[in-house]
Amino acid sequence: DFSIKEHRADFSPEVKGYASNVLPFCQYKTSMPKATWWIEKKQITMNKPDSIDIRNSYFYSTNPEQDSLYFNATAAEYDIPTHNLVIKGIPYIHVADAEITPDSNTVSISEGGNMKTLNNATVVVDREYKYHTLKKANIKILSRKIFEGDGIYRYVNVLKDTLFIKFNEFSLVNP
Secondary structure (H helix, E strand, O other): OEEOOOOEEEEOOOOOOOOOEEEOOOOEEEOOOEEEEEOOOOEEEEEOOOOOOHHHOEEEEOOHHHOOOEEEOOEEEEEOOOOEEEEEOOOOEEEOOEEEEOHHHOEEEEHHHEEOOEEEEEEEEOOOOOOEEEEEEEEEEOOOOOEEEEEEEEEEOOOOOEEEEEEEEEEOOOO
16 A cells, blocks of 8 residues: 555555565565555564464564574564664564573664674573573574573572573584
8 A cells, every 4th residue: 555645655465474575685574464664764664463463473584594593573663775674572582492582572683684682681491491591691693593692591409599600601502
């Protein structure tokens, strides 16, 4: 839908839940249910109405090095001149066997699919049992299976004492 008077164009995927909207400079596709291109502002805003299940609102990396990284979100803003994509309302991002929750549930992606380091993130490793938790973490997500960074490990011992251990650097490695 176009509005000449308001200098905008509204669009959405033809098939609900299908990532048909492509952001080629950021190397991401999205299934966001509603989007508006603000022509004069050179900006695209996207959002998920409350009536739509968040599973039908996601971003998917087309960068081969990121190995099909994807995550759900409720809103986004794309700045056309700078190719900067800010994605909001992210409950978590699955990487390997971890749930990474960005601070303010927001990530920023620049050209080439480069996700900026997530500062003050929370990482829960072992998604099934949630045994390991890192708080105040600075995480660089490299792909669907690889992340690295630093953070404070929340360790609960057998006496139920909680200890906080600073990890200056860690990375996932294949044995």
